[in-house]
Amino acid sequence: MLGLVGGLVAAVALRRSGRLGGILLGLMVFVWALPPVVNGSVWKFLLGDAGLFNTMLHTVGLPSIPFLFDEHFALVSIALVNSWAIIPFNALVFRASILGIPDEIFEAAQIDGARPWQELRYVLLPAVRPTSLVLAVLTIVYAFRSFDFIYVMTYGGPGKATNTLPFLGYLQAFVRNDYGLGSSTAVLAAIFVLVLAIVYARSVRREELES
Amino acid sequence: MSAVAVSRVTETATATRRRPRNPRGRSGPVAIILQVLLFVMYGIPILWILLTSIKSSDEVIGTQASIIFTPTLDAYVRAFEGQDLWPALAQSLIISTSTMVLVLAVAIPCAYALARVGGRWVTIALALLIVLQMMPQTATVIPLFQIFGSWGLLDSTSGLVLADAALLTPFAIVLLRPFFRAVPIALEESASIDGAGIVRRFFSIVLPVARNGVATTATLVFLICWGEFLYAINFLLSPGTYPLSALLAQQVSAFGIDWPALMALSVITSIPILILFAATYRLLREGSRSAR
Structure with missing residues (x-):
């Protein structure tokens, strides 16, 4: 969900993009195109015991935080990195849909004396609503099936803290060599995705019929 | 990277590209x-x-956050002298390229057909494709492992290519279809x-007109393949045949990580992506719309 909001914010920030914005968008899309293993590794490094974040905490006199070695922090860290990785994509989609809003609407709002945040609230947000719905489903599916970051950063640990359903199925099958158990977990995961996919497929079809 | 979503970017982008950017725009402080x-x-x-990849191992042990250090190409030298790198690079290239070709060979005709005919069965097929391309990869790795075992395809590059192609074909079809629909x-x-x-x-009308879509799809398939490691790690039984991404995944989940070496490997893994990205960034950003 954070990924969704972050994507929207980034898209709004990049709406009136000059040269700087163009470079920024390029950077973000490049990060998105990088192999997940690379992104996972660098975050494991940054969040490690002697990593950048803990060093910064030390310099301001705070104790270090076990980002990846504590049950609660590990899950939050994984979630944050996941949203970090999906934001560029969502920003790209939101940007496309914001660019699709006719200029006249913004001009009309300005003539009516709308302040920038009012413009945002009453013009921009309603216009991107259909997009956000679809992106919400996609982001949830993405987060649900996220595997790469967990594999690289915590391997499901510490304990069972970052075992997601798909990852649990994988562990059961290939680490504990219990294919039956692993398969049934995988089926459960697949059913969950199926439900979301149906929701998504319906919304896509409706859109196609309209156009 | 979800396919349906990418096709969504491209559809909207097709509709909006014509308009010039908001000209009076001036970024506010926020x-x-x-x-x-x-x-x-x-x-x-x-x-x-980048910084870590040019540090020496000793410098990383104390504090990993230092900015002032003597740069060294030590990690790169070790990476290039090691046994694993060149085979892994070759393996990555072989796997990604052949998967891309195979996927396109199957997906292009399928997408064209699904774009030109209509009816209830097409709707069902499309819904199935969407479901397929959303399936968690961990759910498919288990049955595939057993099927490949009985077919003798485990530990072979062609088996991995087949698995990757099966994974990405639904994605490619869903992504390509709007491009073919846009051909008048x-x-x-x-x-x-x-x-x-x-x-x-x-061959002489539809394909040339939709070539941007094909290029976009090819790029994305290549990118995803390049980063794919779950199939690679499980279907290739001997680490000597791992592609780069699997090598990286294997090293980063090990204990006592040699960070500069790992980061150097990350950089090496990312360079082909950077090249491809520089060549196709406009395609990825705007989706379709050639110089028609």
Whole structure:
């Protein structure tokens, strides 16, 4: 969900993009195109015991935080990195849909004396609503099936803290060599995705019929 | 990277590209702060990969956050002298390229067909494709492992290519279909009046017009394949045949990580992506719309 909001914010920030914005968008899309293993590794490094974040905490006199070695922090860290990785994509989609809003609407709002945040609230947000719905489903599916970051950063640990359903199925099958158990977990995961996919497929079809 | 979603970008982009950017636009202070924040968020990890890869191992052990250090190409030298790198690089290239070719060979005709005919079965097929391309990869790795075992395809590159292609074909079809739908049917009709058959029409009219879509799809398939490691790690039993991504995944989940070496490997893994990215960034950003 954070990924969704972050994507929207980034898209709004990049709406009136000059040269700087163009470079920024390029950077973000490049990060998105990088192999997940690379992104996972660098975050494991940054969040490690002697990593950048803990060093910064030390310099301001705070104790270090076990980002990846504590049950609660590990899950939050994984979630944050996941949203970090999906934001560029969502920003790209939101940007496309914001660019699709006719200029006249913004001009009309300005003539009516709308302040920038009012413009945002009453013009921009309603216009991107259909997009956000679809992106919400996609982001949830993405987060649900996220595997790469967990594999690289915590391997499901510490304990069972970052075992997601798909990852649990994988562990059961290939680490504990219990294919039956692993398969049934995988089926459960697949059913969950199926439900979301149906929701998504319906919304896509409706859109196609309209156009 | 979800396919349906990418096709969504491309559809909207097709509709909007024509309009020039908001000309009176001037970034407000809030937007500038946000942009700086985003720069930090996405710049620092990249910067850190680069910085760490040119540190020596000793410097990383004490504090990993130092900015002042003597740069050394030690990690790169070790990486290039090691046994694993060149085979892994070759393996990555072979796997990604052949998967891309295989996927396109299957997906292009399928997408074209699904774009041109309608009806209930097409709707069902599309829904199935969407479901398929959303399936968690961990759910398919278990049955595939057993099937490949009985077919003797485990530990072989062709088996991995087959698995990757099966994984990405639904994605590619869903992504390609809107591009083929955007080819005006009138173009094909006039060609058929001139006496062109279906094969001729497809190769000399439809494919050239939809070439941007094909290029976008090819790029994305290549990118995803390049980063894919779950299939690679499980289907290739001997680490000597791992592609780069699997090598990286294997090293990062090990204990006592040699960070400079790992980051150097990350950089090496990312360079082909950077090249491909520089060549196709406009395609990825705007989706379709050639210089028609």
